[in-house]
Amino acid sequence: MDAAAVGHGAPVTPAIPARRLLPLYLLLGFSAGLPFFMFNAVLLLRLARHDIDIVTIGYFAWVALLPTFKFLWSPMVDRYAVPGFARFWGKRRGWILLSQLGIFASMVGMAFTSSDTDLPLVALFAVLLAFWTTTLEVAADGWRIELAPSQEQQAPIVAANLWGYRSAMVAAGSGAVLIAARSDWTVAYLAIALAAFLPFPVLALTRADPDARGRRWGSLLLGTAAAIPVLAASCAVVALAGWAVLRAADGAGVGSDTNLTPIVMAVALLPFALLALALPRIRRLAPDAPLLRSPGLGPFVDIFWRYGFATLLVLGFVSMYRVGDVLALTLSHPMWDAHGYSLDQIGIADGAVALPASMAGVGLGSWMAAKWRLSWALAAGALVAAMGNWIYVWLWSVPPEGWVLYAGVAVDQFGNGMAGAVFVVYLSMLVNPRFPAAQYAFLSGFAFLLARLLAGASGEMQQVIGYDGFFLLTGAISLAAVIFIPFLARIRSRGDSAGPAEAA
Known part of the structure; x- marks a missing residue:
């Protein structure tokens, strides 16, 4: 499970010294981190403050399931x-610029629905925000793996990216809560939308792509004009899909008291289950088989072809590793609100406290990923992450004081x-750099599938076992991932398939 254990083929582009990539990925992490809290923790807190019931709040946590399917x-x-x-900035930065426009438009929509009186409309803009945030991450992750294919190169870039990401999450969470405490949620979302848009002009001023065919300002105007129908079409597609789902649910007699978790789990697991069932056939494929060369399916089939039945072990491990972190994010803010903490205290916790603690953890985790065997680094990350969940059991049991x-x-x-820094490096080492965006999207999406499915049922779980039982359970699930590590350390890649021609 070290670089040798999960090694992949030769990079498709020459590696660039990490020191030149660090400022770039600090900015890209910031670009992706700002909106994440706004459709997740901040939205759930906003709903709680508007007296939306805890089960409905849990269902809104399923918006975070969308990144699981980014491989689509x-x-x-x-x-x-x-x-x-793309005419001036190239393919990767082109997608990033488009995604930032989508993020800005979606967050403005969330700002003007902040009364939460029309929950389907709130859900529409939350899903759009999740979609464009995820698309930005797909483009940035694919570029990162192309430019820095080795474990030693990845670790510092991952640290810079996560520092930017977590700084932005904290800025969004703490900033939005503090602004809402002094004004309202509309102003809070508009302020974060403006902050999220700041990287756009910075990226627009970066160098041209080596294969640039257009001029800077002409490409900017043309790209912005082309983005308008794309954003409108994405809104229409999401609205139509949401309407169809609501009609189908109404026709099936699904109500507020219906347990949706088994249905959502079955739908979410279906594509992964189909690939697993096809594993014996995939394993027998020749390296240049048509299925492996398919532009749509080839990148995903290649993962199962290279690792064989060990792929199931890898997927089981990655699905459990971050459960505690995701579930803590889902119910931590509603728990703080229920325990009597003020918005000011929550804002300070999300900002002045969370940021330095998170950045210190990222720094240590990235250093461990570069210097230690990945198996040891992953085990240490799981243990510390579990302790982070269990600390909330203590927090719930004592009076609500700020220092607590x-x-x-x-x-x-x-x-x-x-844990997050070590985990990102591990997933990056599993990827074939011939098609980095697609494979990293598949692996990182599946890594959060179980956690986000459980997040949607977190409200129901809390009603049964309470907040203390909930956080005790989530920490135990995260720690249980350590059981897989001795077996993962023995996994070796089969080599590389021919892959889609477009990726060559």
Whole structure:
């Protein structure tokens, strides 16, 4: 499970010294981190403050399931260029610029529905925000793996990316809560939308792609004009899909008291289950088989072809490793609200406390990923992350004092950052750099599938076992992932398939 254990083929592009990539990925992490809290923790807190019931709040946590399925559109990010933007900035930055426009528009929509009186409309803009945030991450992750294919190169870039990401999450969470405490949620979302848009002009001023065919300002105008119908079409598709789902649910007699978790789990697991069932056939394929060369399916089939039945072990491990962190994010803010903490205290915890603790954890985790065997680094990350969940059991049992909240958040965020940094490097080492965006999207999406499915049922779980039982359970699930590590350390890649021609 070290670089040798999961090694992949030769890079498709020459590696660039990490020191030149660090400022770039600090900015890209910031670009992706700002909106994440706004459709996740901040939205759930907003709903709680508007007295939306805890079960409905749990269902809104399923918006975070969308990144799990980013593999469905990630091959498009690998294959196609964005009109206008790509003429000057290239394919990867073109997708990033388009995604930032989508993020800004979606967050403005969430700002003007902040009364939460029309929950389907709130859900529409939350899903759009999740979609464009995820698309930005797909493009940035694919570029990162192309430019820095080795474990030693990945670790510092991952640290810079996560520092930017977590700084932005904290800025969004703490900033939005503090602004809402002094004004309202509309102003809070508009302020974060403006902050999220700041990297756009910075990226627009970066150097041209080596294969640039257009001029900077002409490409910017053409790309912005082309983005308008794309954003409108994405809104229409999501609205139509949401309407169809609601009609189908109404026709099936699904109500507020219906247990949706088994249905959602079955739908979410279906594509992964089909690939697993096809594993014996995939394993027998020749390296140049048509299925492996398929632009749509080839990148995903290649993962199962290279690792064989060990792929199931890898998927089982990655699905459990981050459960505690995701579930803590889902119910931590509603728990703080229920325990009597003020918005000011929550804002300080999310900002002044969470940021340095998280960045320290990311720094240590990235250093461990570069210097240690990945198996040892992963085990240490799981242990510290589990402790971060269990600290909330103590927090719930004592009176709501500021220092108690701050201590609990510091431990949680340190463990979250440490485990997250090690985990990103591990997933990157599993990827074939011939099609990095698609494969990293598949693996990282599946890695959060179980956690986000459980997040949607977190409200129901809390009603049964309470907040203390909930956080005790989630920490135990994260720690249980350590059981897989001795077996993962023995896994070796079979080599590389021919792959889609477009990725060559």
